[in-house]
Amino acid sequence: MIIITRPEATEEQIAHIVSRIRAWGLKSEVSRGEQRVVIGVIGPEDKIREKPLGAFPGVESVTPVLKPYKLVSYQFRGRHSHVQIGGVTVGAKAVVLMAGPCSVESEEQITAIATEVRKSGAKILRGGAFKPRTSPYSFQGLGKVGLQLLAEARRLTGMPIITEIMDTKDLELVCEYADCLQVGARNMQNFSLLREVGRTHLPVMLKRGMSATIKDLLMSAEYILSEGNFNVLLCERGIRTFETMTRNTLDLNAVPVLKSETHLPVVVDPTHGIGLREYIPSMALAAVAAGADSIMIEVHNSPEHAKSDGEQALLPQEFEALVARVKSVADAVGREL
Ligand code: PEP
Ligand code: MN
Numbered sequence: 001m002i003i004i005t006r007p008e009a010t011e012e013q014i015a016h017i018v019s020r021i022r023a024w025g026l027k028s029e030v031s032r033g034e035q036r037v038v039i040g041v042i043g044p045e046d047k048i049r050e051k052p053l054g055a056f057p058g059v060e061s062v063t064p065v066l067k068p069y070k071l072v073s074y075q076f077r078g079r080h081s082h083v084q085i086g087g088v089t090v091g092a093k094a095v096v097l098m099a100g101p102c103s104v105e106s107e108e109q110i111t112a113i114a115t116e117v118r119k120s121g122a123k124i125l126r127g128g129a130f131k132p133r134t135s136p137y138s139f140q141g142l143g144k145v146g147l148q149l150l151a152e153a154r155r156l157t158g159m160p161i162i163t164e165i166m167d168t169k170d171l172e173l174v175c176e177y178a179d180c181l182q183v184g185a186r187n188m189q190n191f192s193l194l195r196e197v198g199r200t201h202l203p204v205m206l207k208r209g210m211s212a213t214i215k216d217l218l219m220s221a222e223y224i225l226s227e228g229n230f231n232v233l234l235c236e237r238g239i240r241t242f243e244t245m246t247r248n249t250l251d252l253n254a255v256p257v258l259k260s261e262t263h264l265p266v267v268v269d270p271t272h273g274i275g276l277r278e279y280i281p282s283m284a285l286a287a288v289a290a291g292a293d294s295i296m297i298e299v300h301n302s303p304e305h306a307k308s309d310g311e312q313a314l315l316p317q318e319f320e321a322l323v324a325r326v327k328s329v330a331d332a333v334g335r336e337l
Helices: 012-021 046-048 109-119 144-157 169-176 192-197 214-225 254-261 271-272 277-290 316-332
Strands: 002-005 025-030 039-040 060-064 084-086 089-090 096-100 124-127 162-165 180-185 204-207 232-236 264-269 296-300
Touching: 002 012, 012 025, 012 039, 012 089, 046 109, 046 192, 084 204, 089 096, 096 316, 109 124, 109 144, 124 144, 124 296, 144 169, 144 204, 162 169, 169 192, 180 192, 192 214, 204 214, 214 232, 214 254, 232 254, 254 264, 254 277, 271 277, 271 296, 277 296, 277 316, 296 316
Parallel strands: 096 124, 096 296, 124 162, 162 180, 180 204, 204 232, 232 264, 264 296
Antiparallel strands: 002 039, 002 060, 025 039, 084 089
């Protein structure tokens, strides 16, 4: 249930509503907009429905949330959320570029790539230290050493870092280093991991599972928010279809649908979405045109030596050329870089 307060509602009235909700054994989530305060009431719907929420002073309206997702719904906030990653805001007018290698491989590799992408306009550095690989015999990532190398690259470039968390047992370690946690496609429905990242204070980028619907993605995000962490980004990274000419099918339909269904910022990863270097720039531009708040691109300075995803990594100079084109599209759709 969502309580919308009057513009002139006082802090005492709001505090009174919140304390009554708590006294009933229900949870509340207060969201402060520019004009008014919205209070989400969380708990069993039948129990909430019998409470006289509309009778409190300061309340303008009470609306049931009919969707299965509540905290992530656009209606819950009534505006789009901004998520802070380090000092970078995602979800505002500027389209945020995240770039870096698939995996952190060595100090030289990550610092060289970080320096290059930073120079071209990337705002957030990506790189996997714990890698979810289809084969157990493939490179699994450098683990803690990879995190330390990312932290060093952050120190050198000033860019905040995003890196994947695969297992709850690594959460404390990853949280020591990361500015944003990435939950990968293969873990989108790892509900115990979702709950645990929901208990951290770090922003979380949740990637869409390769056979998940948009609704599944929203329901998974709901797990994170329901634990109290509202700093969540949703990432479209391509789904499996019958198509075999590309690695995945980047579902850009998801962008406008998510922007209208949820207040959470939307990231698009055209790299995994299409999986072939030559086509990535086109899909990155299309993603910005479709309304993405952020684009994540894999970049490698020596793709033929990459330990993972070399065939889909852009060279630093290709990334640089793409950024100029992203800027033109961003301008054309009323955004900026
Ligand atoms: C990645 O970002 O390198 C990755 C493994 O992505 P996904 O979970 O989307 O496959
Ligand atoms: Mn990758």
